[in-house]
Amino acid sequence: MRMFQQRGLSLVELLISITIGLVLMTGIVQLFLSSKEVFTTQQGLSRLQETGRLAVEFISRDLRQAGYMGCAHPTDWNVGTTLNNGHTFNSSFEFGTPLQVYDAPPPNIALAPAPKAGTQILVAYTANDDSASVSQTNTSELVFIDLTTPAGEDCPSGICANDIVVVADCDKAMVFQVTGFNEVGAEVELQHQAGADPGNARTSWGGNPDNLVETFSEGAEVFKINTVAYYVAEDAEGNPGLYQKIGGDPSFELLRGVENLNISVGVDNNADRAADEYIDHGSVGANWKNVVALRVEVLVRTPEDKATSENQTYEFAGAEVTATDNRIRQVFTTTIGVRSKLP
Known part of the structure; x- marks a missing residue:
């Protein structure tokens, strides 16, 4: 009778093989997770950059055109109106004040959804459509x-x-x-x-x-003539975004991820049609006719809460802020001259 000898792995060899496999698998998983984190961060930064650039572009376009009514400088015009006194087009609208900044919803401009608490509202009045x-x-x-x-x-x-x-x-x-x-x-x-x-x-x-x-x-x-409002609001899920309202049309979300706006006002103090200083909009008082430029800060955040492993610290509106989540934030700043007010 012939005896057949069986061959295979011993228990020690099997345990060694499993250990080596686990080490390799751990490395592969770690590499995958690292790659996913890098991809998520890069994707978030890409969207953040795109949102910030578009927000600055949209706001700049309407602010430059604020007060535009034709081919001459408004201060050189004989500008008249047949509208009733105290008309509801806008309670503070005057031809010399083509823009306003508010801390609360302005009168006679219904904003829905409501502006996010602690954010500013920018309103421009302009004839920016085709003529x-x-x-x-x-x-x-x-x-x-x-x-x-x-x-x-x-x-x-x-x-x-x-x-x-x-x-x-x-x-x-x-x-x-x-x-x-x-x-x-x-x-x-x-x-x-x-x-x-x-x-x-x-x-x-x-x-x-x-x-x-x-x-x-x-x-x-x-x-x-249009009334154009820009403001920050949150959707039903609490996601912030930049909203735009034109005339009597409903507000709509223009860009998701915009978390705040801060606006400094450039005031012409000596009638040379150039900004002599930039001040908080609350300090302008009754001198909105002297406003010739705006400095706008737009705070944008990434949509993912785990875009970074650390709480980010950033500067906004002159203050240093530490985030309470793991989103990446960036502040986009631009200075915009109001063309109808400039030489």
Whole structure:
């Protein structure tokens, strides 16, 4: 009878093999976790950089255009308005104060969701939409513009009934509310009857050849005036973001991850159309007409709570802050000149 000899691993060899495998597996897992952490950090930084750049770009675009109403400098204009006194377009709106900074929601501008506590609200008033060209000299009840959209559109040439608009040339401007319109061939007739909300104080203006201040001929332009608000709010899950509100439209989240705004105001103290100092907006008082620039700080955080292994320390609004979580934060700072206020 032949005997077959079995061969295999001894218990000692098996234990050694398992130990070596565990060591190798631990190294592989550690390498994987390290790579994942690096990837998460890099992805968070990439999104943080993108959000910060876009936030600065959006805010800068509207601030530069604040107070824009045409081809001349506002301080050189004869700027008039037919809007009712105490109109609700904005309680503090004046042609010399095209922007405001608030610590609480401003009157007559409904912000929903509500601004995050302790953050600032930036509001700019500007004619930043495309313009419509005046097609012929206005009459006492009508302003005429070229029809630039297909006939039958709800808002021909981009201007709707109840819009607040300004008609301007390089010498003067008039602000009024459009109460209705008619399409006549290649023209649109803009009506401005007296009324409320905010309403025109008078129906008839213009059409008098002896009153050139209210006369607008070919070469003038009509712009829609918008109220643009930027602020920080949180969604239902508590995630902060930069919100934008234009006119009467609802607020919408423009960028997620923006945690705070801080705005310093550049004031022209000697009428040379240059900022002489940057101060807190609460110190401006009644001198908003002298504001020619803003310095804006935008605090952005990464979406992941474990983007870093340590609590980050950063500087914002002149103070050193230590984070209470493991997100990465970065402050983006820019200085923006208000073009309508500068030389």
